[in-house]
Amino acid sequence: MKKHIIISTSLDLVRIAPEHIIYISSDGNYSTLIQTDGETRMVSFQLGEIADMIESQLGSEGNMFARIGRSLIINLSYVYYINIPKQKLILSDADRFSHTVTASKEALKQVKEFLEKEVK
Amino acid sequence: MKDEKDIRDDEIRIIGNTPPEHSSPKDRKVWTMVAVAGVAVALIAILCWVILCRDNELSSDEHLEFEPYVESVASEQEKLQKISREVDPQTRGFCEIRDTMINDIALRIYIPHDAKLLLHVGCMDKEDTTVIYTAQAADVRADNGGIVGAFVLAGEPKAWGLSKTGYCASINGKVTIGVAENSPLFEQATE
Numbered sequence: 466m467k468k469h470i471i472i473s474t475s476l477d478l479v480r481i482a483p484e485h486i487i488y489i490s491s492d493g494n495y496s497t498l499i500q501t502d503g504e505t506r507m508v509s510f511q512l513g514e515i516a517d518m519i520e521s522q523l524g525s526e527g528n529m530f531a532r533i534g535r536s537l538i539i540n541l542s543y544v545y546y547i548n549i550p551k552q553k554l555i556l557s558d559a560d561r562f563s564h565t566v567t568a569s570k571e572a573l574k575q576v577k578e579f580l581e582k583e584v585k
Numbered sequence: 586m587k588d589e590k591d592i593r594d595d596e597i598r599i600i601g602n603t604p605p606e607h608s609s610p611k612d613r614k615v616w617t618m619v620a621v622a623g624v625a626v627a628l629i630a631i632l633c634w635v636i637l638c639r640d641n642e643l644s645s646d647e648h649l650e651f652e653p654y655v656e657s658v659a660s661e662q663e664k665l666q667k668i669s670r671e672v673d674p675q676t677r678g679f680c681e682i683r684d685t686m687i688n689d690i691a692l693r694i695y696i697p698h699d700a701k702l703l704l705h706v707g708c709m710d711k712e713d714t715t716v717i718y719t720a721q722a723a724d725v726r727a728d729n730g731g732i733v734g735a736f737v738l739a740g741e742p743k744a745w746g747l748s749k750t751g752y753c754a755s756i757n758g759k760v761t762i763g764v765a766e767n768s769p770l771f772e773q774a775t776e
Contacts, residue, residue, distance in 0.1 A: 476746040494749070495724075507728050513592075519600050527601025534594035541599075571595035579599070 470522055472508050472515065479506055483529060487543050487556050487564055489515055491536040501562060512538060531576065533568045544580060549573045669696040680718040695720075702755040704738050722753070737774040 470486070472479040479498070487499045491512040498506040508515070516538055519527045532538050539556060545563070546555035549570050557563035568576075592598060669681055678699040685692050697718050709719050723744075724733040732744035753762045754770040761770060 474746055476744075505728070507726055509724075509733050516598075516600050523601055525601050528599050530600040532592060532598040532600060534596065535592055536594075538600070569595045572597050575597045579597070 468523055468526060470519060472510065472518060474509055479508060483519075483523060483526070483540070484542065486530075486540055487562065488540060488566060489538040490566070499564060501558070503562065512536065531579070533572050533576065537566060537568060539566070539576075541576075541580070544576065547573050547577050547580075549577065668694065669698070672698045674699070678715075678717050701758070702760050704736075704755070706732075706738055706743065735771050737771060740775055742771075742775055 467482060469480050469482050472481075481498070481500065485501045487501055489499070489512065490497050492507070494509070494511055496508050496510055496512050496515050498508065500506065510518075512532070512535070516530075516532050519530055519538070529541055530538050531541050533554075539554070543556040543558060544554065545557035545559060546553070548554075552567050552570055552573060554566050554568055554573060554576070555563060556566065668683060668685070676699065678697065680700075681696040681698060683694045683696060685694060695718055700717050704722055705719075709716060723736050725731070726733055734744065734746055734749060736742070736744040750766055751764050752768050752770055754760070754774055756770070756774055
């Protein structure tokens with residue numbers, strides 16, 4: 466059975482396949498999941514806690530996700546465009562969705578270098 | 586995984602990229618058992634030392650004097666420094682605002698006088714002059730408008746769950762604020 470990420474509180478539970486998460490953004494003590502089906506889901510966990518859940522539940526398969534600074538976790542599979550001077554990162558499947566996020570130049574540079582290593 | 590405080594905005598971290606463990610599961614089990622045994626031995630040694638020390642104290646010829654224990658609830662309250670100003674009891678309720686610094690951090694403290702703490706769900710009426718101070722009592726979910734955490738209004742639970750360890754309660758006129766892993770206030774508020 467394919468692994469899913471499960472985010473559970475005493476009130477509710479979110480169970481989602483990792484490839485359906487485009488990115489997760491931080492909002493203080495909460496995090497918002499942006500999904501490939503267009504839904505957004507707010508969960509009452511900090512971004513660091515979400516990152517820990519991904520790591521503990523997916524293990525090495527969690528490396529499809531990267532924490533970018535303090536406020537973003539992105540699905541590296543959907544990195545479409547990086548522009549360092551404009552601090553722009555577009556996450557897209559080049560079909561149904563496209564999301565633009567902002568990150569620091571240094572962080573984007575590291576993402577770019579990481580992805581460039583994939584093809585070397 | 587380091588917590589949020591340790592990651593900077595110009596840093597990235599690939600999740601799940603922890604280095605593989607070299608030891609076999611069997612080796613790890615053995616070392617775990619050794620560590621647990623070591624901790625147990627250390628605890629027993631400390632316990633024995635404490636008991637021996639206590640025995641030595643009791644067998645000493647020194648005359649021990651014990652001061653009588655006095656309930657000091659009032660003195661505890663006196664130790665709390667009052668920061669609000671003195672107010673005539675006849676004065677109509679109002680909210681005092683005090684700006685101060687604690688450890689070089691500027692704080693604005695709102696101190697209601699002659700007021701009662703009430704919970705309210707929904708938007709407040711800005712024209713209501715009986716209200717002297719309002720503050721957000723709970724987080725509201727942006728996706729479905731539900732209340733995050735446990736919330737009781739006039740003895741009736743409106744939301745359940747535990748999102749944070751902080752709490753605030755007004756039960757029969759007594760206001761309690763604190764932080765605790767487990768608090769009986771939810772049950773008390775619904776009795």
